[in-house]
Amino acid sequence: MTNARHGGCHSLTFVPRLQDAVPTWAMPGVLAMTAVLAMVCGAPPALAEAPARVVSMNLCTDQLAMLLAAPGQLVSVSVLASDPLSSSMVDQAAAYPANRGGAEEVFLMRPDLVLAGTYTALGSVDLLRRLGVRVVQVPPVTSLDQVPEQILIVGQALGREDAARKLAADFAAGLAALAVDLPPATAALYYPNGYTTGDGTLANDVLAHTGFSNVGATAGLTGGGILPLERLVMARPQVVVTSVPYPGASRSEEILDHPALAKVREKAGISASSDADWVCGTPHILRAVAGMKAAREALE
Amino acid sequence: MKPVLPALALLVAALFAASLLIGPAGLGLGDSLRALFRGDGDAVVLVMREIRLPRAILGLLAGAVLGLSGAAMQGYLRNPLAEPGLIGVSSSAALGAVLALQTGLAAALPLALPLSALTGAGLSVLLILLLAGPRGGALALILAGIALSALTSALTSLVLNLSPNPFAAMEIVYWMMGSLADRSMTHVWLAAPFMAAGMAALLTLGRGLDALTLGEDAAQSLGVNLPRLRLTLILGTAASVGAAVAVAGAVGFVGLVVPHLLRPLVGARPSRLLPASALGGAAMLLAADIATRLVAPDQDLKLGVLTALVGAPFFLHLIWRMRRVEA
Amino acid sequence: MTLLSLENLTIRRGACPVVDDVSLTIGAGEFIGLLGPNGAGKTSLLRGALGLLPGTGHSSLAALPPLARAKAAAFLPQGREIAWPVSVEVLVALGRSPHGTADPADPAVTRALVRMGLTSFRDRSATALSGGEQARVLIARALAQETPLLLADEPVAGLDPEAQIRTMQVFADLAAEGRGVVASIHDLGLAARHCSRLILMHRGRLVADGPPRAVLTDETLAEVFGIRGFHAETEDGPVFQPMGLVR
Numbered sequence: 001m002t003n004a005r006h007g008g009c010h011s012l013t014f015v016p017r018l019q020d021a022v023p024t025w026a027m028p029g030v031l032a033m034t035a036v037l038a039m040v041c042g043a044p045p046a047l048a049e050a051p052a053r054v055v056s057m058n059l060c061t062d063q064l065a066m067l068l069a070a071p072g073q074l075v076s077v078s079v080l081a082s083d084p085l086s087s088s089m090v091d092q093a094a095a096y097p098a099n100r101g102g103a104e105e106v107f108l109m110r111p112d113l114v115l116a117g118t119y120t121a122l123g124s125v126d127l128l129r130r131l132g133v134r135v136v137q138v139p140p141v142t143s144l145d146q147v148p149e150q151i152l153i154v155g156q157a158l159g160r161e162d163a164a165r166k167l168a169a170d171f172a173a174g175l176a177a178l179a180v181d182l183p184p185a186t187a188a189l190y191y192p193n194g195y196t197t198g199d200g201t202l203a204n205d206v207l208a209h210t211g212f213s214n215v216g217a218t219a220g221l222t223g224g225g226i227l228p229l230e231r232l233v234m235a236r237p238q239v240v241v242t243s244v245p246y247p248g249a250s251r252s253e254e255i256l257d258h259p260a261l262a263k264v265r266e267k268a269g270i271s272a273s274s275d276a277d278w279v280c281g282t283p284h285i286l287r288a289v290a291g292m293k294a295a296r297e298a299l300e
Numbered sequence: 301m302k303p304v305l306p307a308l309a310l311l312v313a314a315l316f317a318a319s320l321l322i323g324p325a326g327l328g329l330g331d332s333l334r335a336l337f338r339g340d341g342d343a344v345v346l347v348m349r350e351i352r353l354p355r356a357i358l359g360l361l362a363g364a365v366l367g368l369s370g371a372a373m374q375g376y377l378r379n380p381l382a383e384p385g386l387i388g389v390s391s392s393a394a395l396g397a398v399l400a401l402q403t404g405l406a407a408a409l410p411l412a413l414p415l416s417a418l419t420g421a422g423l424s425v426l427l428i429l430l431l432a433g434p435r436g437g438a439l440a441l442i443l444a445g446i447a448l449s450a451l452t453s454a455l456t457s458l459v460l461n462l463s464p465n466p467f468a469a470m471e472i473v474y475w476m477m478g479s480l481a482d483r484s485m486t487h488v489w490l491a492a493p494f495m496a497a498g499m500a501a502l503l504t505l506g507r508g509l510d511a512l513t514l515g516e517d518a519a520q521s522l523g524v525n526l527p528r529l530r531l532t533l534i535l536g537t538a539a540s541v542g543a544a545v546a547v548a549g550a551v552g553f554v555g556l557v558v559p560h561l562l563r564p565l566v567g568a569r570p571s572r573l574l575p576a577s578a579l580g581g582a583a584m585l586l587a588a589d590i591a592t593r594l595v596a597p598d599q600d601l602k603l604g605v606l607t608a609l610v611g612a613p614f615f616l617h618l619i620w621r622m623r624r625v626e627a
Numbered sequence: 628m629t630l631l632s633l634e635n636l637t638i639r640r641g642a643c644p645v646v647d648d649v650s651l652t653i654g655a656g657e658f659i660g661l662l663g664p665n666g667a668g669k670t671s672l673l674r675g676a677l678g679l680l681p682g683t684g685h686s687s688l689a690a691l692p693p694l695a696r697a698k699a700a701a702f703l704p705q706g707r708e709i710a711w712p713v714s715v716e717v718l719v720a721l722g723r724s725p726h727g728t729a730d731p732a733d734p735a736v737t738r739a740l741v742r743m744g745l746t747s748f749r750d751r752s753a754t755a756l757s758g759g760e761q762a763r764v765l766i767a768r769a770l771a772q773e774t775p776l777l778l779a780d781e782p783v784a785g786l787d788p789e790a791q792i793r794t795m796q797v798f799a800d801l802a803a804e805g806r807g808v809v810a811s812i813h814d815l816g817l818a819a820r821h822c823s824r825l826i827l828m829h830r831g832r833l834v835a836d837g838p839p840r841a842v843l844t845d846e847t848l849a850e851v852f853g854i855r856g857f858h859a860e861t862e863d864g865p866v867f868q869p870m871g872l873v874r
Contacts, residue, residue, distance in 0.1 A: 194481075228323070234327075246464065246465040248402055249465060251467075251474055252471060258482060259485060511724060513721065517674065
């Protein structure tokens with residue numbers, strides 16, 4: 001299994017330990033079926049009555065639900081929502097009991113709606129459905145344009161359409177305000193084990209929106225994949241965006257301290273790190289867009 | 301005598317050059333050499349000097365270490381099955397390295413990484429010599445080795461599983477199988493002095509190991525200082541294998557296959573087998589590392605996968621032969 | 628000239644002395660047969676004399692540093708170990724290693740091979756030889772060391788009659804050349820015929836030491852081995868043949 005920590009919900013793979021709660025990166029084109037999926041997966045279409053007990057099992061639905069839910073409506077979010085390296089809403093998440101995504105654990109919370117990602121622990125999701133729980137699976141977001149759609153899907157599931165429409169509109173306005181009108185500079189997204197993300201990923205779209213061409217995409221990668229360090233060096237990126245290391249040591253992350261990479265970054269003079277804001281298609285992604293806009297403008 | 305050492309040295313030189321010239325970036329030969337020796341071309345220089353050179357150097361050194369320590373342990377134990385990987389020395393070194401990394405010791409003091417791996421390797425050699433010394437025979441050696449490997453591998457996996465870093469748990473395979481991907485000159489500087497010192501110590505053992513062909517009593521009566529030989533073996537193996545594992549993971553079977561292949565070419569003399577196995581080990585590891593880049597360039601195929609594919613059938617063949625001899 | 632002197636050498640295995648207060652000296656020109664039943668302490672005496680077993684008392688050889696000892700005395704252990712398939716000449720040349728390099732071209736290697744009648748085996752692989760041939764190769768290795776003293780633990784066990792007699796003659800020749808040989812041996816007839824002096828051990832103690840006829844008396848034979856034997860002096864030298872049990 002390849003893995004990287006950040007770079008858009010869909011490209012967020014990895015980590016077997018956390019797998020249950022994390023969406024894996026999606027095939028491109030999944031999003032095109034968003035509405036269909038939400039209907040098909042989401043059992044009976046939105047009822048007149050809003051669900052009263054909602055459990056979220058996915059980092060990205062966690063954050064959207066926290067932004068949209070009525071007071072008392074959200075019962076639990078996934079443990080990842082409290083991980084500062086993955087979640088932009090650690091403080092808010094502290095107010096909710098955490099779940100690890102096990103069917104038994106979630107069922108005992110007596111939810112009348114479960115929010116999950118398309119690739120969230122499918123075994124648990126199936127089991128919950130068989131137990132009669134309504135589950136709405138939300139596909140990962142692969143471009144900034146899809147964020148408002150995503151907000152509306154979750155808002156509809158929660159019966160909070162008004163709040164969702166307002167949040168989506170704010171997002172669209174925020175994104176428009178961050179537009180960059182500069183010729184593309186080169187940037188590379190580099191994660192542990194030499195993982196990078198190419199075309200059809202949220203991180204790629206962040207770069208595209210802020211006046212960068214993504215070295216991973218130029219190298220021909222679609223979705224996520226390994227970009228050998230020597231090819232990264234030869235691509236001479238002007239900015240290298242790397243992830244923030246986890247506590248404890250790992251050989252996978254050592255590549256981010258490689259002297260060759262350090263020299264590339266030294267030459268660029270600007271380095272950026274992709275943090276929790278890059279992970280999900282939520283309004284927090286605007287902070288990542290703003291950061292890259294600043295990086296791009298600093299290059300001029 | 302056949303010119304075994306010059307031939308092996310040529311092979312190692314050729315493979316070292318190939319290791320420098322083969323890589324995913326697909327650089328031209330002229331560009332590569334100009335960058336390596338003259339420092340022409342910024343990105344190419346980085347690729348050659350900071351990525352490929354350390355990888356080739358570590359492949360050379362780690363291979364030499366594994367071949368040499370295998371030949372030395374076989375000579376001392378008079379047992380062709382003795383091999384740092386099989387008898388748990390490498391996995392003990394890996395445990396030492398993982399402990400240094402996960403306790404944060406290695407981050408605070410870089411030297412702690414090779415030193416801790418060295419300690420793990422040293423303790424395991426000591427334990428193996430106690431449990432299955434020269435009189436223990438092949439069975440005792442293999443049983444002790446299996447027990448030690450299983451225990452240290454389990455402890456390594458436990459430490460990695462308990463790590464707060466989610467990547468660490470996925471690196472169990474790396475520590476069991478080894479890889480030279482993404483190594484840097486930092487790793488070379490950290491490990492090379494220990495590997496060089498350990499190999500220098502092991503290379504002095506030739507006369508004593510030759511005499512041990514006749515057994516311990518005869519060797520001692522030939523003036524061999526057995527306690528000192530044993531200490532040199534333990535320290536030399538610990539330093540060299542420990543440092544190699546600390547930066548490249550535990551690559552198995554090199555120390556088994558290489559001495560076995562080369563023994564007939566050097567007239568079975570342990571003293572001549574030592575340098576030959578060092579060169580042969582370097583050649584085997586460089587070749588395996590080149591193969592990982594050719595077979596699956598984007599997958600970080602583990603070195604131990606390839607050496608085991610070659611080594612495990614050899615091991616079975618050896619056991620088959622021993623079975624026939626003992627029957 | 629004294630080649631080895633032991634004073635009150637005692638070696639214990641646990642609480643039990645396997646060599647009990649043995650004192651003796653061995654001089655140049657002697658070919659000594661070390662006799663005694665199984666477990667009498669012959670091997671322990673030889674190893675203790677070389678310092679390979681820890682003990683109390685004094686041994687002139689054990690007191691030497693390892694390399695000096697290797698130049699003073701060669702040792703042929705009882706266990707005939709050849710760990711690797713090296714050639715015969717390489718194996719025999721190991722005897723030269725205390726003198727510098729173990730070079731198969733060393734003339735001492737050829738001399739040893741000639742003495743043991745092994746010149747035609749020179750390039751054969753040592754482990755491919757028969758057990759008796761291996762034993763002769765190992766004797767040649769000890770000879771190649773060319774030390775003043777040779778200690779051999781059961782050198783003729785398992786050899787064919789021709790090789791047994793040849794080996795005993797080689798040892799007698801060495802003694803005649805002014806060197807010393809101590810060989811533990813179970814064949815009392817061979818010992819009586821070829822050795823210049825016999826040392827008899829029983830339960831770790833030295834019980835008799837002297838010329839063959841003085842050691843192989845009816846009393847010591849009955850006491851130590853529980854056998855009786857036949858003695859004769861012939862034109863070819865002394866003959867001894869064990870005849871039967873006394874108990």
